[in-house]
Amino acid sequence: MKKFVFIVLGLASFGMSPIPDQKCDAESFATSCIPKLANGFNFLKSYKVDGVSKDKVEYSYVFTKGTQYMINLCANGNATDGIVVSIFDKERNKVATSKVNGQFISAIAYPCNATGIYYIQYTFDDPSGHCGGSALGFKR
Amino acid sequence: MRLLVIGLVACLVASCSSGKKPDDEAFLKSLENENSAGPGVDEDVINAILEQIPSPLEISVLLKESGTKYTPEMLNSANNLPKYNSNYKKALNLGVYGTDLGYTNIFGRNQDGIKYISSIKSLADELNIGQFFDMVTIGRLAANSKNLDSLLLITTMNFNHINHYLQTQKRDNLSVLLLTGGWIEAMQITCQTAVKNPKNKELQEKVGEQKIILEQILLLFSFYQDDANMAALMADLEKLKVAFEKVDISYTYQASTMEIVNGVAVIKDNSTTSINITPENVEEIKNITNSIREKIIS
Numbered sequence: 001m002k003k004f005v006f007i008v009l010g011l012a013s014f015g016m017s018p019i020p021d022q023k024c025d026a027e028s029f030a031t032s033c034i035p036k037l038a039n040g041f042n043f044l045k046s047y048k049v050d051g052v053s054k055d056k057v058e059y060s061y062v063f064t065k066g067t068q069y070m071i072n073l074c075a076n077g078n079a080t081d082g083i084v085v086s087i088f089d090k091e092r093n094k095v096a097t098s099k100v101n102g103q104f105i106s107a108i109a110y111p112c113n114a115t116g117i118y119y120i121q122y123t124f125d126d127p128s129g130h131c132g133g134s135a136l137g138f139k140r
Numbered sequence: 141m142r143l144l145v146i147g148l149v150a151c152l153v154a155s156c157s158s159g160k161k162p163d164d165e166a167f168l169k170s171l172e173n174e175n176s177a178g179p180g181v182d183e184d185v186i187n188a189i190l191e192q193i194p195s196p197l198e199i200s201v202l203l204k205e206s207g208t209k210y211t212p213e214m215l216n217s218a219n220n221l222p223k224y225n226s227n228y229k230k231a232l233n234l235g236v237y238g239t240d241l242g243y244t245n246i247f248g249r250n251q252d253g254i255k256y257i258s259s260i261k262s263l264a265d266e267l268n269i270g271q272f273f274d275m276v277t278i279g280r281l282a283a284n285s286k287n288l289d290s291l292l293l294i295t296t297m298n299f300n301h302i303n304h305y306l307q308t309q310k311r312d313n314l315s316v317l318l319l320t321g322g323w324i325e326a327m328q329i330t331c332q333t334a335v336k337n338p339k340n341k342e343l344q345e346k347v348g349e350q351k352i353i354l355e356q357i358l359l360l361f362s363f364y365q366d367d368a369n370m371a372a373l374m375a376d377l378e379k380l381k382v383a384f385e386k387v388d389i390s391y392t393y394q395a396s397t398m399e400i401v402n403g404v405a406v407i408k409d410n411s412t413t414s415i416n417i418t419p420e421n422v423e424e425i426k427n428i429t430n431s432i433r434e435k436i437i438s
Binding site: 034045061063065070093106108 | 292395396404
């Protein structure tokens with residue numbers, strides 16, 4: 001049922017959205033990431049990662065203590081296509097990254113212990129298409 | 141039959157006499173609160189702040205998980221819908237009802253939720269954003285409590301689409317009101333629950349940490365001071381800010397650690413926040429929140 005709803009929503013949102021960027025259809029990648037959130041996580045946001053003409057793409061969100069967040073990545077070809085997602089706290093300390101010992105991980109689970117504004121930053125390790133999407137979910 | 145024909149002709153004449161098609165009127169009305177951000181305000185800045193505001197669903201999940209009782213009396217009545225005649229009130233109460241719907245859904249009270257779905261759809265239609273609600277699918281999901289995940293997913297996506305759409309249409313003032321209405325409703329639910337459960341420290345802290353959200357909301361409102369309605373609401377929110385100044389939040393950073401579990405980078409957050417809030421602070425915040433909310437829903 002959830003998959004059916006998702007397909008209907010995906011089609012509906014495609015019809016209502018502006019014409020996607022020809023170089024990077026980040027919207028589609030972002031939408032495709034939503035059902036890939038692990039079981040038990042409630043969907044919060046989807047993020048377009050269009051870095052075709054940029055070195056990085058950044059969003060921010062208030063994470064709260066006692067809540068576990070999950071951020072995943074979707075892209076063309078292999079799992080992450082060189083896209084790295086990192087989380088920085090309000091003081092710009094890096095608290096999480098999806099690139100571990102040279103390995104690209106497609107999802108981060110972040111059990112937040114300190115409430116505040118966090119920056120969700122996407123960077124690109126070339127060779128990369130600089131184009132993808134991401135979804136944020138939460139659970140208690 | 142004759143009466144029916146007369147009635148139809150009368151309706152036709154009435155609809156033509158305004159000189160505008162209904163769609164035209166709706167469109168013109170939707171401009172009532174056309175983006176009033178002052179010159180020089182970067183829309184990307186506004187949108188970035190809007191994106192930061194957490195979903196009220198997070199609070200509803202906390203209330204459910206912490207074992208608090210489902211209390212529908214705390215919610216705004218779906219029957220208040222006819223009171224909301226301006227776009228200002230419609231946008232605020234669309235947010236309020238969105239939070240109420242999330243609360244009923246999280247507690248699995250789908251029958252209560254259906255009333256809110258109907259009110260949400262009406263307000264959204266009147267704001268010309270009703271196209272984002274697929275009422276057939278939502279109604280079918282709401283009829284069965286086993287569809288909770290799907291219902292939460294579809295309603296969250298609907299509200300996200302609405303916010304993005306309003307921002308692209310340069311109606312982000314309505315987006316700010318929608319988020320603020322949702323936040324105020326979540327605040328009053330949290331405050332009331334916290335006051336009823338004084339031993340639940342997590343709930344007290346949850347109230348206290350809203351100080352961070354309020355700062356962001358006030359920043360958003362500062363861009364719309366030319367709008368009389370928003371300026372008045374901002375003045376009320378400033379009173380809430382004064383109450384929150386008694387709440388102390390301190391942050392200590394410590395480097396996090398990480399391990400890979402089943403292909404997921406699982407972080408251990410070693411940083412901490414300490415939130416100092418007293419029951420008296422919660423009571424004061426609750427009272428101010430309720431007075432603001434009363435103005436919004438009445």
